[in-house]
Amino acid sequence: MLGDAPGPGRVSNPFATRFTRPGAIPPLDDEGGPLDVASLFERAMSAGPVVVIEGAHGTGKTTLLVALLARAAANRRRMAFVRAASVADAWTVAAAIGGASRDTVIGLDGGERLPVGAFTLVRVLARLRGVVVLATTHRPVGLPVLARCRSTPRLLAAVVGHLPTHGGRIDGSDINEAFGRHGGDLREALFDLYDRFERRDGRG
């Protein structure tokens, strides 16, 4: 039998984006515990044509959105993903809803980028087409809120726990410092931890 020899000595930085991007880590609640994605999904499907996931930058909104879309796929429902990068993407969103078949679940990332009043149009279109829209947004938009994402140092520590091993190069104080330095933005905190890992990996 062939032997599975170890590869050349390379340690991946566990905070590299391939390990931290939305979808790579399961969604967690404020305290770092697992989120019941299944029941959240059921609530989303019954709450109306449009529900939102609220939260500031880097609090896990996209991660939760991706997990809910995965749940839709597992339930054999059609789904689509639209990212709004600017006001002009309101047309893209409308086209996605207009072109979707009934019972499609549409994930809309970056809802705060849409112009004022766009969500009214989104709700009307979604109801007409019989689709469900799950949107992320930074601010209240007057729609049912499925989840409010909030980051805490415990959540960041739990996220780090889901990553590949850092071999002891990162400790609790690093995590707290990174969290505090970036005002709770988990994504920036993870980039900060990336830099710390690189410095301590004998490369600084």
Added chain:
Amino acid sequence: MTAAPDPRPLAPHVFVQFCHGEREYEPLDALTVRYELQGLGDEELQAVEHSVLWYTEGKGEEDMGVHFFERIVDRDRLPAAAVTRSFATDLPSSPLSYEGVIVKIRWCVRVRLFFTGGRDFVSEHVFTLGRLPPARMPVSEAS
């Protein structure tokens, strides 16, 4: 009383052997990979893909470049468990493996198995191309 069978599919294992034991190659070297499949269980293979590729890792989006790709769907050529198969290619001149700070370039061999139930499984094995020293974090930014 017998235990109920575990409904979860078994995790296959792909044992890989490189023609260079240390898995270190120079540009334009010939790369030959031999591999064996274990733990297929009762699942039937539908197709197997061999690929030799590079990918980036770091603080940016992951980019990938496929240098060699082969897909086997012919039942007669599909590898059976514990039977050694191989594939080979000549490596390119670039990009070289690079251990940067915010950008790293890794070369690997992937063997991807497709089962008749729709499931797929991929096994990845890293090797190095070139002998570049790793980059270092700038001194002014070291803690």
Added chain:
Amino acid sequence: MRLPQFFGKKRGHRRTGSQAWASLGDAAFHAALLAAGLAFGGLLVSGVAVPEWRINHHFAATTCTILGKGLVRRVATEPGGGSATAWQPCLRVRYEAAGTTVDAWSNPARSTLTGDRAEALKRLSAWSIGGRVAGWYDPADVGTVVLERGYNWPMWLLALVLPGALIALGGSGLLRSLRRWGRSEERCAAGSRLAGILAPLSDMPRQAHGHPSVPACDDFVNSPGTVLAYRLPIESQESWSLLGFGLFAALWNSVLAVLAVGAGFDLLGGRIDWLLIALLVPFVVVGIAGIVVFARGLLLATAVGTTQVEISGQPLLPGGTYEVLVAQGGAGGIARLDLDLELTEQATFRQGTDTRTERLAVWRQRVRSWRDLTVAPGTRFEGRATVTIPATGMHSFASEHNAVGWSLVVRGVPDRWPPFARAFPLVVLPAPTVTAPVEARGEPQATT
């Protein structure tokens, strides 16, 4: 729009899951665009293009005698509840068609609807009762006659452009989704014969021949220097940002001037529009700020002067040594001018709905430094140096979101102006192997 890879579970170096559902939403979106393009295009073609083509190819020629003139009145209901009346001139003509004499109404040449009845009557006066004009009738319906042929090219353009864009976008996206359906990422990235046609406009830089992922250096070798072989392009965006500020200041203040003149005329006429004046105040502030920023940038650019760098060879090779010429313009003293060789990594990540790009210089070497320079107006300082690329240096690399690149950076500290830094990118190829051909142009000198 790209669906995230969320349904693959990654455990160490193994990944398992099903990719089949990933493309479904993407395909549905593009199918909707394609359907919209086909529907819109179909309507335009059937409503405009096909009738025009029939007129020009199938209608039979005849001679018409004008029997009468008239106006067609069209009333359209407006959204506000009112109605609008439009008038269209038309002629009553007699002609021979298929052995019979036919009397029918036809619109005069390309007559457009007009809301002005007098204008419509004026157009009709161009024709006289009893006059004879050329005409063409429809053999399938001899009662249909037109008095002009040809093509309405603007309408054809509209019929092609908008639906064409929707069809191209939707069709290519749909085909791309179908190609990716259930395919592994390696198989998709391995490409196909149709990849060049179906792939969207990519951010992938052009590659050097024979060196995958090494950026091409055509832009470098096509720019000859005045002293050394090649002049390096500058990477800094100072000139573009200055141009941008200039355009903004010009446009903004032009609009402001029009508004201000209007307000001024009102004032002279004894009417004071306080709302307009109140709105003008912040606009004036922004306009003045724009002028100040542009003027400052222009002053800096002219006072500090341009920097040019020339090099004796391109592309470069690890271990190679090359001559470099630095030319600095401007007027006045420069306390310090440094030339550095740098290796920089660049990584771009889509951060939620923002794009985050980070650059990090991971290696830097001071090549040469000059102090206490004085540049007379109309002249330039020229300094020479030699630069050696480290023998174990990484080659230039560029992919869609990541890059590793070399550059020569000139940093200056003028006596009376803020410091500046200008980067000039280089292309470094991988070190040649025994069997690989050496493609570098210029003659790298042997290291000592």
